[in-house]
Amino acid sequence: MMADTRGPRDAQPTLRDVAERAEVSAMTVSRVLRDDPKVAPATAARVRTVIAELGYRRNEMARSLRLGSGTGLVGLVVTNLANPFYSRLALGVDSVLAQHGLKSVIGNTGQDLDSERSLVQDLVARRVDGIIAVPADADQRHLAAAAAEGVPVVLASRPPSDFAADCVLVDDYGGARSATERLLAAGHRRIGFLGSPPTVYTSIERLRGYADALADAGIGAEPAYIRQGQQQTGEAARAASELLDLPEPPTALFCSNNRNTIGAFRAIRRAGTTTALAGFDDFELADALGLPLTIVAYDSDELGREAGRLLATRIRDGSVRSATRRTVVPTTLVHYGTSGSTAH
Amino acid sequence: MMADTRGPRDAQPTLRDVAERAEVSAMTVSRVLRDDPKVAPATAARVRTVIAELGYRRNEMARSLRLGSGTGLVGLVVTNLANPFYSRLALGVDSVLAQHGLKSVIGNTGQDLDSERSLVQDLVARRVDGIIAVPADADQRHLAAAAAEGVPVVLASRPPSDFAADCVLVDDYGGARSATERLLAAGHRRIGFLGSPPTVYTSIERLRGYADALADAGIGAEPAYIRQGQQQTGEAARAASELLDLPEPPTALFCSNNRNTIGAFRAIRRAGTTTALAGFDDFELADALGLPLTIVAYDSDELGREAGRLLATRIRDGSVRSATRRTVVPTTLVHYGTSGSTAH
DNA sequence: CTGTTAGCGCGTTCAC
DNA sequence: GTGAACGCGCTAACAG
Numbered sequence: 071m072m073a074d075t076r077g078p079r080d081a082q083p084t085l086r087d088v089a090e091r092a093e094v095s096a097m098t099v100s101r102v103l104r105d106d107p108k109v110a111p112a113t114a115a116r117v118r119t120v121i122a123e124l125g126y127r128r129n130e131m132a133r134s135l136r137l138g139s140g141t142g143l144v145g146l147v148v149t150n151l152a153n154p155f156y157s158r159l160a161l162g163v164d165s166v167l168a169q170h171g172l173k174s175v176i177g178n179t180g181q182d183l184d185s186e187r188s189l190v191q192d193l194v195a196r197r198v199d200g201i202i203a204v205p206a207d208a209d210q211r212h213l214a215a216a217a218a219e220g221v222p223v224v225l226a227s228r229p230p231s232d233f234a235a236d237c238v239l240v241d242d243y244g245g246a247r248s249a250t251e252r253l254l255a256a257g258h259r260r261i262g263f264l265g266s267p268p269t270v271y272t273s274i275e276r277l278r279g280y281a282d283a284l285a286d287a288g289i290g291a292e293p294a295y296i297r298q299g300q301q302q303t304g305e306a307a308r309a310a311s312e313l314l315d316l317p318e319p320p321t322a323l324f325c326s327n328n329r330n331t332i333g334a335f336r337a338i339r340r341a342g343t344t345t346a347l348a349g350f351d352d353f354e355l356a357d358a359l360g361l362p363l364t365i366v367a368y369d370s371d372e373l374g375r376e377a378g379r380l381l382a383t384r385i386r387d388g389s390v391r392s393a394t395r396r397t398v399v400p401t402t403l404v405h406y407g408t409s410g411s412t413a414h
Numbered sequence: 415m416m417a418d419t420r421g422p423r424d425a426q427p428t429l430r431d432v433a434e435r436a437e438v439s440a441m442t443v444s445r446v447l448r449d450d451p452k453v454a455p456a457t458a459a460r461v462r463t464v465i466a467e468l469g470y471r472r473n474e475m476a477r478s479l480r481l482g483s484g485t486g487l488v489g490l491v492v493t494n495l496a497n498p499f500y501s502r503l504a505l506g507v508d509s510v511l512a513q514h515g516l517k518s519v520i521g522n523t524g525q526d527l528d529s530e531r532s533l534v535q536d537l538v539a540r541r542v543d544g545i546i547a548v549p550a551d552a553d554q555r556h557l558a559a560a561a562a563e564g565v566p567v568v569l570a571s572r573p574p575s576d577f578a579a580d581c582v583l584v585d586d587y588g589g590a591r592s593a594t595e596r597l598l599a600a601g602h603r604r605i606g607f608l609g610s611p612p613t614v615y616t617s618i619e620r621l622r623g624y625a626d627a628l629a630d631a632g633i634g635a636e637p638a639y640i641r642q643g644q645q646q647t648g649e650a651a652r653a654a655s656e657l658l659d660l661p662e663p664p665t666a667l668f669c670s671n672n673r674n675t676i677g678a679f680r681a682i683r684r685a686g687t688t689t690a691l692a693g694f695d696d697f698e699l700a701d702a703l704g705l706p707l708t709i710v711a712y713d714s715d716e717l718g719r720e721a722g723r724l725l726a727t728r729i730r731d732g733s734v735r736s737a738t739r740r741t742v743v744p745t746t747l748v749h750y751g752t753s754g755s756t757a758h
Numbered sequence: 759c760t761g762t763t764a765g766c767g768c769g770t771t772c773a774c
Numbered sequence: 775g776t777g778a779a780c781g782c783g784c785t786a787a788c789a790g
Contacts (some may be wrong), residue, residue, distance in 0.1 A: 082541070082563050082785060095761050100785060108759060125563055130539045131475050131485060132783035136766050142540075143519070151508075157501035164495070164522050173536065175487070176520045178508050191515065195474045196486075197426070219426050219469055331527060332699065339702070355676065355699045358683070428767060439777045444769060454775060476767035480782050 083124040092120040103128055106328055137240040140199035144381065146174040147189055147203035149181045155351060156204065156329070159226060162374020163202055170382045179206055181301070187212045194221055200381045202226060207269065222384035226377045228271040229396070236380040238397045242272050242350075245366035245401030246279030249348045250324050252364055252403060254287045258322040258346060262313045264306055264334055265326035266392065273298065276326040276350055283337050295320050306333025307340075314341045326348035335359055356406050363406040373399050422529060424433050428470040436464040447472055476741035482562055488725065490518040490538035491547035493525045499672070499714050500548065506642035506718020507546055514726045516543065523550050525645075531556045538565055544725045546570060551613065566728035571722045572615040578738045580724040586694075589745035590623030591712035593692045594668050596708055596747060598631045602666040602690060604656045606639040608650055609676055617642065620670040620694055639664050650677020651684075658685045679703055700750050707750040712718060717743050 085103075089096045093111060101109050102117040109117075119136055120126070134141045144167055148156040164174050175198060179186040183206050187201055190212045200222040200244055203213060214233035217223045223230075225237040253261050263280050266273045277298070281291045294316065297309040313320055314337060323338075323345060325331040331349030338345045338361070349366035376397050429447075433440040438457060445453050446461040453461075464470070478485050492500040508518050519542060523530040527550050534556045537545055544566040547557060558577035561567045569581040582640055607624050610617045620702075621642070625635045638660065641653040650673055657664055658681060667682075667689060669675040675693030676699050681703070682689045692708035700709055720741050 082538075085785095086463060086469065086783080096783090097761060097785080098759090099762090104785085109760060113759080125559065127535070127539045129479075129541055129562075129783055130536075131541050132479055132766090133785080134766095134770095135473075135476055135479060135782095136784045136786085138766065145693070146520075151501050151505050152498070154496070154501070157495050160501075160520070161495050161522055164520065173519050173540070175517050176490075176504070176583065184544065191471070192474075195471045196517070197473055197475050215469060219471075221426075234644055264576075336702070354697075355703070358679070358703060359699070360704055429769095430767080440768080440775085441770095441777055445776090448769085452775060457775080473767055476782090477769075478782095479766095479784095480768045480770085482782065 079167070082129075083126045085126075088117065088120050088124060088157050091124065092117045099107050099357075101169075136232070140385065141197050142172055143196065143198045143204075144172050144174050144385075145190070145196075145198040145201040146176045147179060147186060147193075147201065147205075148176070149179050149204050149206055151176070151178050154353065158370040159204070159374035159377075162371040162373075162376075163378045165371075166375045166378030172382070172385070174202075181206045183207045183209060190216055199385050200224070200379055202377045204228060204360045204384055205230075208271075214235070215412060222381055224377050224381045225383070226373060229247035232303065234394045236384065238376045238399065240272070240373065240399050241283075241401045242275035243279040245350060245368070245403075246276035246324070246326065247283045248279075248401075248403055249350070249364055249366045250280045250283035251286075253322045253324065253346055253348055254283060256322075256346060256392055258293070258320075259289060260295065260318065260320040260322070261289075262310075262320035262323045263291075263297070263326070264300060264313075264323060264330040265296075265298045266301055266330070268298045273326050280326075300330055300333065303329050303333040303336070306330040307337045308333075310334040310337035311341065314338070314343060314345065319343075322346035322348070327351050328353045331356075331363075331365075334360065335363075344371065352404065359406070360408055362408065365404045365406065366401045367404045368399050368401045426473075427470045429470075429472070432461065432464050432470050435468065478582060484543035484729065485541050486516055487540065487542045488516050488729075489516050489534070489542040489547075490520045490548075491523060491530060491533055491537075491545065491659075492520070493523050493548050493550055495520070495522045497673075498697065502714040503548070503658045503718035503721075505566075506715040506720075507722045508718075509715075510719045510722030510726060514730070516726070516729070519545075519583045525550045527551045534560055538563065543729050544568070546721045546725055548572060549574075552615075566725055568721050568725045569730070570717055573740070576628070577581050580728065580739045582720045582724065582741045582743065582746070584616070584712050584717065584743050585618035587623040587626075589694060589712070589747075590620035590668070590670065591627045592623075592747055593708055593710045594624045594627035595630075597666045597668065597690055597692055598627060598633075600690060601667075602638065602664075603633060604636070604662065604664040604666070605633075606654075606664035606667045607635075607641070607670070608644060608653055608657075608667060608674040609640075610645055611726060612642045615672050615731075624668055624670075627752040636703045644674055644677065647673050647677040647680070650674040651680045654676075654678040654681035655685065658682070658687060658689065663687075664689070665690065666690035671695050672697045674711075675707075679705065679707075698749065703750070704752055706752065709748045709750065710745045711748045712745045 085096050085099050089099045102114050177189040186206050194216050202224045203228050208231045213223050223235045229237050300306040300309050323334050325334050328351035350366045352365050352367035429440050429443050433443045438550050446458050521533040530550050538560050546568045548571050551577045569577045573581050614655050628635050644650040644653050667678050668679050672695035694710045696711035
């Protein structure tokens with residue numbers, strides 16, 4: 071017999087509260103909210119007055135439950151929102167989803183597979199209308215399960231493994247390859263590689279692009295020049311320093327993401343060498359480092375927008391099982407010099 | 415007589431589906447889910463098997479509707495997620511909320527009051543358990559309305575106007591003041607100010623700190639040295655250039671946020687002057703610009719975490735009407751030189 | 759034009 | 775131990 075602890079004005083009013091006060095049935099209020107023309111103007115006006123007086127707001131959750139329609143919520147699972155790349159992606163996703171009346175529930179996994187798993191399960195339990203994810207790992211069984219239960223899944227930046235889903239990728243291979251080719255064209259023969267853990271798809275592809283470019287130039291990839299696993303700029307700087315300290319150090323470095331590029335930049339500046347630098351992912355102030363820098367750039371907003379579009383289409387069409395689509399966002403090679411920049 | 419368009423395996427199974435297949439009542443399944451000990455072990459085992467077979471997941475939305483408990487969702491309203499400041503804030507919020515079993519629904523307003531308004535209304539309609547917002551404007555009636563309806567509101571970075579709410583602020587005044595004092599101590603007498611629009615609280619406070627520091631040094635604030643309204647680095651650079659082109663240009667610039675600091679940096683480098691630079695908000699690579707730089711730094715993650723804590727407390731205690739709390743996050747003055755950095 | 763009945767998926771109360 | 779009834783807030787279908 072616990073008394074209701076909420077004060078009378080604490081609880082948000084329900085449709086019934088409005089109905090009683092307006093002296094009509096709940097149905098009539100419901101119709102007014104739906105702008106159903108079959109309500110007498112006078113009645114509708116009275117109901118609207120009461121709605122305003124009470125500050126009534128329809129409970130969208132209850133509504134979606136009744137309608138069997140979706141919740142209007144989309145899960146967005148990223149590895150690290152603090153990375154500008156992912157925040158831009160999130161922004162792109164959000165901008166497109168907003169146009170479709172969808173809101174994004176964001177979740178940060180910190181590259182941790184367990185977090186990702188429980189996050190996805192929670193999103194499914196909350197009955198999101200779809201999920202956009204940047205999977206942390208090749209183990210994507212939780213995402214596959216969600217997809218199997220009829221929740222549309224779109225992957226960003228990394229492809230699905232062992233299940234079918236739409237995805238938006240970056241031209242990892244091509245971008246890495248052309249950046250490396252540029253270094254080769256500049257006469258470099260000893261080119262180092264710095265990248266994130268080799269379990270990540272993007273890292274694998276970018277390494278492949280790098281290695282193929284070298285191979286085409288008749289240069290075998292030198293394992294001693296390849297350092298993988300650095301996630302933060304600090305680790306990256308250390309790895310770069312190790313390469314620069316080699317008896318026969320590389321004369322150029324290619325970095326598979328902006329964490330590594332920034333780390334490498336710091337190492338080069340400290341070492342005082344003239345090592346050439348190229349990297350994947352653009353970043354702010356890349357033009358202001360006072361070092362020539364070749365960057366593989368791409369539009370991460372667009373990556374998000376495209377993911378949003380793919381998902382919105384799935385949701386609208388309810389086409390859970392139609393053919394899977396894959397989009398690849400192109401890359402551009404940008405050269406930042408010691409003064410200004412030139413797109414290429 | 416429209417047939418159900420969903421295939422049999424499309425829909426997520428309900429508690430009843432589990433009950434039928436396990437040949438028990440819905441109630442028993444419900445009990446198993448709640449780990450109610452009053453279920454025969456054998457029955458429980460059978461139910462659990464079916465749950466696994468069907469991949470059943472409880473509908474959290476329906477559950478929260480029935481329980482009258484919250485939705486477990488929190489609205490997070492920011493002005494620009496692409497700004498690292500806000501993405502870190504979001505991350506901080508999310509990390510704390512996650513510990514309380516809450517998820518954040520994110521919304522980006524792009525500093526647009528109308529978007530903010532509709533966003534907040536939508537969040538309330540979705541029955542979020544609370545809202546954390548970085549309000550775009552002094553007009554916060556929509557937030558006040560939400561609070562009045564019993565939805566806990568916490569403001570970050572800017573204080574509530576015309577209503578009561580918890581908030582987490584940065585020491586805008588003190589930070590700006592000490593940075594300006596530092597420039598004064600270095601001998602500067604003509605110090606320019608670059609800031610965002612004067613409608614924003616943080617901008618007002620930071621200007622005040624700047625002006626008071628000057629006043630204490632017996633220097634009147636010179637209107638010609640004050641440029642407000644720049645939101646992006648491009649505009650900021652132009653404004654800075656205008657100051658540098660003055661017949662008697664300032665010998666130092668203080669910038670009220672990192673957009674303006676970066677813009678000013680570019681202008682100074684282009685002009686080739688030795689203008690001293692100080693700014694609010696730390697940013698990556700601030701140490702690598704090859705220019706002495708004084709930065710008012712603070713922990714934006716912590717700002718988010720504190721906001722999350724305040725909100726979580728409100729939600730847990732249901733203390734919608736207890737006294738309002740205000741936290742101020744301290745700032746630190748950091749000096750980046752042409753080689754390395756020193757905290758101060 | 760308006761109200762009544764029924765039920766979305768779930769959980770509480772109270773019987774058996 | 776288990777189940778039937780009832781209701782959370784809302785709305786489609788069917789009366790009147």
